[in-house]
Amino acid sequence: MRPDPHSIITRLDEVELTDVSTETSEASSSVWHRRTLTADDLLQMLLDENAEPKALPLYLLEEITNYFSDDQEIGRGSIAVVYKGMLGNVTVAVKKLSGYLSERSFHQEVECLMKAKHKNIIRFLGYCSDTRGEMLSYKGKLVMADVQQRLLCFELLPRGSLSDYIIYASGGFEWRTRYKIIEGICQGLNYLHQNRILHLDLNPENILMDDNMVPKIGDFCLLTCFSQQQTHATRLAGRMGYMPPEYFNGTLTFQTDIYSLGVIIMEMLTGKKGYCDVEYILESWSNRIDMSLELEQVRVCAKIGIECTDFNPVRRPTIHHIIDRLVECDPFENEKSGELHHAAALIKDVSGIDTDGWGSRKIATALNKTWCIERAGKSCKISEDEVSRLVNDADKYEVKLDKDACLKVSRQMLQVYDFRAHVKKLLKGCVLRAKEAYEAE
Structure with missing residues (x-):
């Protein structure tokens, strides 16, 4: 029996209402999912x-x-x-x-x-x-x-930008604070360059300070990523006074950032942009600094600033070379380096692994593995998955310490005088350095 027209229309309306209801429900569910982030x-x-x-x-x-x-x-x-x-x-x-x-x-x-x-x-x-x-x-x-x-x-950091604090050497930060800020900027720039990222707008406005006056680089995304094959960029950015001569030719490289870094270092030393003689800078700081070590740090930073702002990009130092020179003048970093190499000798004695020639990063990674296994053995604060991940991180650096060797190293370390006072601080520092090394890869 054929249905009458009224019956057909009624059934079609029911189907349409069902479809609309389903679509509305799905759309509402989708909107609700998106709106759950508060x-x-x-x-x-x-x-x-x-x-x-x-x-x-x-x-x-x-x-x-x-x-x-x-x-x-x-x-x-x-x-x-x-x-x-x-x-x-x-x-x-x-x-x-x-x-x-x-x-x-x-x-x-x-x-x-x-x-x-x-x-x-x-x-x-x-x-x-x-x-x-x-x-x-x-x-x-x-x-x-x-x-x-x-x-x-x-x-958003609470202390504003570095530009709020750069003033002439007769006032402002003490030298130690300035030196740590310079080191921090260099470490941040080194991390960007390791990841094939150019900044292209490095200046005091784009360096923000946290509550502890730790500098953090940020230009709110004027970053340019390089592939492994790229060595040059043609994207113009940057602030006048901080960009090198080659900027005006439109060819930018990692050395572009080095030039900007040099201008900032000179501002940290003198309160103004531009060339200054090393002896003039030393004289301006001599009334505020009594320690010969700090005056040597001023000298090194002045030389680095001058070299970074060389008009010839080929003659500018690499960021790795800059950091090495800063570390050499930092007694705390030298102390840590000595302790790390002492730890390498312990690893060699206990495990039989040849640690000669290991860099600080690799030693830190080995200590990271040792520390995590020691902690995992004493408490449940670190999960097995976390230990496994950290162990794998260490293995990436060919640190093939097994669990027993790790425990022996950590317990011997606690018996060594040099580590008694510094062991907690040292190992925590090693963990951070190891994680940074791993992330940098």
């Missing part, structure tokens, strides 16, 4: 140093910046505006990119930022890429256009 979640990410950067929804960044209110604006450049985001009493920086940026370029920026994880690099928290259809006026008509929103989120 300001509290972002705050927990900020507090957890091991949390990975995440895709952040636009509504969350709008919420914490009061919809990008002018009152929340803390910085403005040619390609972006930076806003303060409020997470209760804690603040983050939200950078809203302006102008056109291709999807590929944005992905490259995010990839570079996600690779940059170091104590002297500003921490990247997340990103947002959002496209919405909006009615806009075009030639007197309303048209539907896709409006892109590209945003990046970073930690």
Whole structure:
């Protein structure tokens, strides 16, 4: 029997309502999933140093910046505006990119930022890429256009930028603080270069200070990543006064950053950009420094600054060479290095492994493995998975210490006088250095 038209229409309406209900439910579920990330979640990410950067929804960044209110604006450049985001009493920086940026370029920026994880690099928290259809006026008509929103989120440090503290040698920081800041900047730049990342806009405004006056490099994503084959870039960026002569030819290399570093070092020494004679710099600091060791540090930094700002990029030192020279003048670093090599001798005696020629990084990795196995044997604070990961990290450096050897090394170490006073501090430092070494690979 054929159905009548009214019955057909009723059944079709039921099917349509069911489909619409299903689609609405799925859409609501999808929207709910996206909206589960809250300001509290972002705050927990900020507090957890091991949390990975995440895709952040636009509504969350709008919420914490009061919809990008002018009152929340803390910085403005040619390609972006930076806003303060409020997470209760804690603040983050939200950078809203302006102008056109291709999807590929944005992905490259995010990839570079996600690779940059170091104590002297500003921490990247997340990103947002959002496209919405909006009615806009075009030639007197309303048209539907896709409006892109590209945003990046970073930690916001409380002490401002280095530019707030660079003043002439007659005032400001004591020398020891300045020296540690210079070392920190060099360590951060070294990490970027190890990961094939150029900064291209290194200047005091882009070096932020934490509560302990530890410098952190960050330019809010003007980074350029190199492949293993690349040695030059043609992307122009950077601030006048900090860029080398070759900048104006449009050819930029890792030595571009070295030049910028040299200008900053000279500012740290003299309070101004430009060349200064080494003896003049020493004389300006001689009234504030009594220790010959610190005056030698001033001399070394002055020479490094002058060499870094050589107009010929070939004659500029590498970042590795700069760090080696700074470490040689740092008694604490020399003390740590001596203790590490003493530890290498213990490893050799106990395990039979030839540690001659091991660098500090490899020794630190071996001690990291030793320390973790010792701790795992005494408590449940480190899981077996964590121990396995750290052991594998050590194996990557061909540190083939087995569990028994690790326990023997750690217990002998505690019996050695040189390690009694420093063992906790030393081993914690070794763990950090080992992890940094592993991440740098």
